[in-house]
Amino acid sequence: MFKIFIIEDDKGLVTLLQDYLHKFGYETRAVHDFEAVRTEFEAFAPQLVLLDVNLPKFDGYYWCRQIRSVSTCPILFISARDGKMDQVMALENGADDYITKPFDYEIAMAKIKSHLRRAYGSYAGGGTERSLTVSGLMLDVERLILTRGGDRIDLSHTEAKILDELMQKSGTIVTRDRLLEKIWDTEAFVDDNTLNVYVTRVRKKLAALGIMEGLQTVRGQGYRLTGNWEEG
Amino acid sequence: MKLFMREQTPLIIVYLAQLMMITLVYRLDGGSGVTVSLYAALLSTILLLGYLAYRYLANRTFYERLMTVPASLEDSGGPAQNTPLAASLRMLLAQQFRLYQNDLHNYRHKLEEHIHFINQWVHGMKTPLSVIHLIIQDKDGSPFTAIGDELDRLKKGLETVLYTARLDTFEHDFYVERLDLGAVVRSVTSEQKRLFIRKRVFPVISVESGISITSDEKWLSFVLTQLITNALRYTVEEGKFVHFHGYLQEQGRAVLEVRDEGVGIPPGDLPRVFDPYFTGVNGRSFQESTGMGLYLVKQICGKLEHEVEITSEVGKGTTVRIVF
Numbered sequence: 001m002f003k004i005f006i007i008e009d010d011k012g013l014v015t016l017l018q019d020y021l022h023k024f025g026y027e028t029r030a031v032h033d034f035e036a037v038r039t040e041f042e043a044f045a046p047q048l049v050l051l052d053v054n055l056p057k058f059d060g061y062y063w064c065r066q067i068r069s070v071s072t073c074p075i076l077f078i079s080a081r082d083g084k085m086d087q088v089m090a091l092e093n094g095a096d097d098y099i100t101k102p103f104d105y106e107i108a109m110a111k112i113k114s115h116l117r118r119a120y121g122s123y124a125g126g127g128t129e130r131s132l133t134v135s136g137l138m139l140d141v142e143r144l145i146l147t148r149g150g151d152r153i154d155l156s157h158t159e160a161k162i163l164d165e166l167m168q169k170s171g172t173i174v175t176r177d178r179l180l181e182k183i184w185d186t187e188a189f190v191d192d193n194t195l196n197v198y199v200t201r202v203r204k205k206l207a208a209l210g211i212m213e214g215l216q217t218v219r220g221q222g223y224r225l226t227g228n229w230e231e232g
Numbered sequence: 233m234k235l236f237m238r239e240q241t242p243l244i245i246v247y248l249a250q251l252m253m254i255t256l257v258y259r260l261d262g263g264s265g266v267t268v269s270l271y272a273a274l275l276s277t278i279l280l281l282g283y284l285a286y287r288y289l290a291n292r293t294f295y296e297r298l299m300t301v302p303a304s305l306e307d308s309g310g311p312a313q314n315t316p317l318a319a320s321l322r323m324l325l326a327q328q329f330r331l332y333q334n335d336l337h338n339y340r341h342k343l344e345e346h347i348h349f350i351n352q353w354v355h356g357m358k359t360p361l362s363v364i365h366l367i368i369q370d371k372d373g374s375p376f377t378a379i380g381d382e383l384d385r386l387k388k389g390l391e392t393v394l395y396t397a398r399l400d401t402f403e404h405d406f407y408v409e410r411l412d413l414g415a416v417v418r419s420v421t422s423e424q425k426r427l428f429i430r431k432r433v434f435p436v437i438s439v440e441s442g443i444s445i446t447s448d449e450k451w452l453s454f455v456l457t458q459l460i461t462n463a464l465r466y467t468v469e470e471g472k473f474v475h476f477h478g479y480l481q482e483q484g485r486a487v488l489e490v491r492d493e494g495v496g497i498p499p500g501d502l503p504r505v506f507d508p509y510f511t512g513v514n515g516r517s518f519q520e521s522t523g524m525g526l527y528l529v530k531q532i533c534g535k536l537e538h539e540v541e542i543t544s545e546v547g548k549g550t551t552v553r554i555v556f
Contacts, residue, residue: 010359010360010363012360012363013359013362013363013366016363016366016367017366020366054355080354080355080356080358080359080362081355082450083405083450084407084450085405085407101358101359101361101362102358102361102362102365102366102383102387103362103365104365104369105366105369105370168370169372172372173372173373174372175372175373175377177377177429177430178372180425180429181425181426181429184422184425184429185422189421189422189425189428189434189435189437191434192432
């Protein structure tokens with residue numbers, strides 16, 4: 001299990017980050033004493049550090065250098081400053097990456113995962129894999145595979161994203177806006193009609209696994225994955 | 233020379249009057265003849281001319297200095313010659329210059345502090361924003377959508393404040409590099425996806441591949457975000473598009489056209505849209521218009537040395553063209 005040390009003075013943000021990281025099986029600790037960051041770091045011995053720039057007493061750059069003098073673990077800055085110079089400063093002081101506030105969980109998570117993978121070998125230690133199971137239907141988000149019982153089917157990237165969102169909220173309605181937002185790619189945007197096409201494809205894939213009425217359309221609101229099919 | 237003559241005219245008049253008076257007194261006294269008087273007048277006039285010539289030569293640069301308008305603050309060094317008048321003027325000017333400089337320095341300092349404060353403040357606001365953003369991120373449904381929308385507005389507002397404050401210190405804060413135009417456009421449109429989805433107005437991107445431009449990514453993204461915000465704000469109907477068209481001009485310059493299918497800008501307002509705080513007819517009928525968006529776009533493009541043009545037709549839409 002990976003240990004992540006969070007150096008951030010905003011309690012709300014720390015709590016949210018910790019809750020989210022715990023969901024993925026990481027162990028976390030937040031700094032208590034902003035004058036003894038290095039001591040706490042050494043006591044906890046984390047594999048990765050999330051570090052804010054604006055801190056009481058000393059700034060994040062200072063602590064980054066301090067940590068660098070004793071460790072080579074990945075250090076990710078989380079800061080409200082979005083200037084090029086701030087990022088350069090962070091990297092020059094020994095950071096590995098830079099996330100600007102406000103950020104998405106997904107971006108933070110992707111960066112954490114990629115740095116852990118690079119530093120400690122691919123998928124070593126566990127806790128980074130993510131799969132979802134709803135009534136015997138299992139989605140492997142990383143490998144784009146959907147399985148039920150002994151059957152398995154490959155998904156496209158977009159189909160996996162749609163199923164990911166629907167399965168996370170199975171039993172409740174997921175709005176069309178939400179799905180559009182999730183599958184909007186930097187390369188190509190997705191409009192209403194394209195979403196319809198994707199939803200049809202997802203239905204077909206579900207049908208191929210024997211789930212016929214699993215994905216309901218709720219008029220004017222969105223879609224709902226019922227989850228009340230028989231466990232396969 | 234002209235100033236000198238004007239300055240000395242009263243002296244010459246007084247001198248002439250004096251000369252005449254003295255001659256008259258001597259004449260009435262019956263002392264001397266006409267020739268003697270004339271001779272005396274000639275001698276004394278030569279003396280005066282000598283004096284005037286000396287005065288002029290001694291103070292020439294001083295007079296020249298008085299006649300020239302200073303081009304800048306540093307220009308008021310004072311006359312070079314060392315006559316008492318010139319020296320005291322130089323001292324006065326120097327003194328005044330120092331006072332002004334002090335004052336100016338104070339104001340500059342205050343302005344810097346103010347900008348620093350704004351910077352700190354905006355960044356301080358971003359943490360609570362991130363917290364709210366993270367809290368609602370996994371939630372779906374109308375109250376959270378509404379909170380998300382408001383959050384986006386707050387974020388945009390803060391960005392505008394930040395960029396307006398930074399505009400004056402632009403030189404310290406930009407980093408020019410080669411950028412792929414298509415990539416920049418796609419990344420900005422993708423960042424604004426919530427807004428597009430909410431308005432049911434979608435981008436159409438047709439940027440010729442391989443167009444690279446020289447610009448600052450952050451400032452350019454801010455400019456594009458402003459244009460997108462405007463385009464979406466003034467597009468009322470759903471199902472319309474915002475077209476991003478990037479191409480190379482005949483002279484080899486890259487052009488990005490952002491064309492919306494919105495309400496358009498009345499011809500009367502068009503020449504003034506780049507003025508600060510100008511909102512025009514549309515600004516009054518649509519909320520949230522600050523009149524700062526296009527002003528900032530123009531200013532930033534100016535600093536980045538991009539040209540920006542706008543054309544519009546009421547009811548058909550507006551096109552903003554950036555020439556790199």
